[in-house]
Amino acid sequence: MASPFQPPRATQRFIWILPLFIVVLSIIGFYWLKMNRAETPLIPPETQRWNVQAQQVEWITAQAETQIFGQITSHGLASLTSAVTAELQQLNVNEGQRVSENTLLASLDKTDLLLQLRQRQADFESAQARIAAEHIRFEADQQALALDEELLQIQQRKLRRLEDLSQRNLSSQEQMDTARIALQQQALAVNSRRMALADHPNRLRQTEAERDRSEALLDQAQRDLDRTDIYxxxxxxxxxxxxxxGERLRPGEPILSLYDLSNLEVKALLPSSSLTRFRQQLQSQEQTILARTQVDGQAFTLHLDRLAADSHNSRTGIEAYFRFQDAPWLPEPGRQVTLTLQLPPESQVVALPPQALYGNDRIYRLVNEQLEALDVERLGSRPGTEQDSEILVRSEALQPGDWILTTQLPNAISGLPVRRVAGTGNTPP
Incomplete structure (x- = not known):
């Protein structure tokens, strides 16, 4: 027997068929609507462009400026040393003090040197006395030689008389021997006197050499005494x-160092890229290469004096020396300074604001409202008229009339769409 709450079998089938029918009908309706909808034309989105400023290329001839680092030096730095062994008695100057030429700076003790000077003076006078004695001896030997020769003649005549008497047996053999001995002795005396006279020039030269030696030692002692005062x-x-x-110094030990104010200069390293132009300008001497710097708030003007002869194995440049011009005062050696150097004039260059440069050597040109990257040669900077400074660049790819991007874009790249506007802006519309 059927339950009173169970629906008829036909009703149960309808309950299952109805949801399936609704699903199929919905699918059919979706595809019909999709196939019969109206076609809507696609509108391409507008290209996004950045509003930028640009500057037109104009060839100019200008002097670029570059900054280099240098050090103040003096090639007139003198180290004053002790010339003798003596005690430092006076030191009349202090560090940083300005002095004039021939100012007495220091004095050494003179006691030992005065004693040595007296000894050298005595030696010199002794040598002079020996020379005078030699001249007197020479004159005496000349007079004595004449007497000795006369005595020799007397002895010769005496011997001849004795020989005559001996032949007549009027003299003894002893008298003959005595006369011969006296004659030989007198002959030896004459020879000795002649040798003394012949040796006179040698003895005179020897005593004169001793005098010259003692005179040189005397001069040296006097010079050492004079060098105890240091000027x-x-x-x-x-x-x-x-x-x-109070310190006892030996020869060569330093006392103080002094630098020449007229020889102060700044030594700096010039970049290799500018050396050829600097050398040409120095050789032509047509225009002075100037630089400027500041020390303790005081502005100084300098000029390039010369280039170093040796690069010291440096691959980045060569040392240059700058001299001060009309300086009200001169800074101390050893200080580090920054020089702003005027480079030689360059033709066919372009002056751009700093924001036009990307990196060290890249700018962007506007071509058909798109950016085009260009590599340029950066020559330096110069004081600008409206901006603080201008960058001077050069490139064979640039032509007069080209527009150069002067707005700094964070995403600048070749092909980026841009729109040149007169006002300031770097944002897309």
């Missing part, structure tokens, strides 16, 4: 005191 060799400034009063 400034030029107008300058005391750089450093290297000894103290």
């Amino acid at each position: 400034a060799p030029f107008d300058g400034r005391v750089a450093e005191r290297l000894a103290s009063v």
Whole structure:
């Protein structure tokens, strides 16, 4: 028997068929609507362009400026040393003090040198006395030789008389022997006197050499005494005191150092890229190469004086020396300075604001409202008229009338769409 709550079998089938029918009908309706919808034309999106500023290329002839680092030096730095062994008695100057030429800077003890000078003076006077004695001896030998020769003649005549008497047996053999001995002795005396006279030039030269030697030692002693007072060799400034009063110094030991104020200069390293132009300008002497710097708030003007003869194995440049011009005062050697150097004039260059340069050597040209990257040669900078400074660049690819991007874009790349506007801006519309 059927349950009173169970629906008829036909009703159960309808309950299962109805949801399936609804699903199929929905699918059919979706595909019909999709196939019969109206076609909507596609509208391409507008290309995004950046508003930028640009500057037109104009050839100019200009002097670029570059900054180099240097050090103040003096090739007139003198180290004053002790010339003798003596005690430092006075030191009259201090570090940093300006002195004039021939100013007495220091004095050494003179006691030992005065004694040595007296000894050399005595030796010199003794040598002079020996020379005078030699001249007197020479004159005496000349007079004595005449007497000795006369005595020799007397002895010769005496011997001849004895020989005559001996032949007549009027003299003894003893008298003959005595006469011969006296004659030989007198002959030896004459020879000795003649040798003394012949040796006179040698003895005179020897005594004169001794005199010259003693005179040289006397001059040296006098010179050593004079060098106990140390004077400034030029107008300058005391750089450093290297000894103290009371210290016993030996020859060559330093006392103080002094630098010449007129020989102060700045030594700096010039870049290799500019050496050829600097050499040509120095040789032509048509225009002075100037530089400027500041020390303790004081502005100084310098000029390039010369280039170093040796690069010291440096591959980045060569040392150059700059001299001060009309300086109100001169800074101390050893200080580090930054030089702003005027480079030689360059033709067919372009002056651009700093923001036009990307990296060290890249700019962007506007071509058909798109950016085009160009590599350029950066020559330096110069003071600008409206901006703080301008960058001078050169490139064979640039032509007069080209537009150069002067707005700094964070995403600048070749092909980037841009729109040149008169106002300032770097944002897309």
